Amino acid sequence: MLGGLLERCDREDAQIRLNVLRGSPARRLYERHGFTVEAEDEVDVFMVREPAPAAPVH
DSSP states (O other): OHHHHHHHHHHTTOOEEEEEETTOTHHHHHHHTTOEEEEEOSSEEEEEEOOOOOOOOO
């Protein structure tokens, strides 16, 4: 499910933002899929993923 969403966002050149609870193992999952930490507070970690660059057309 996540893979399909990420592919669609890449095709549409869309940035994705989400938040996870501090200490949640889900953070590692999102990091493996290209999300980076944008900000943190005492409860949440706010993450962002930029769209992947389009493959060159030959």
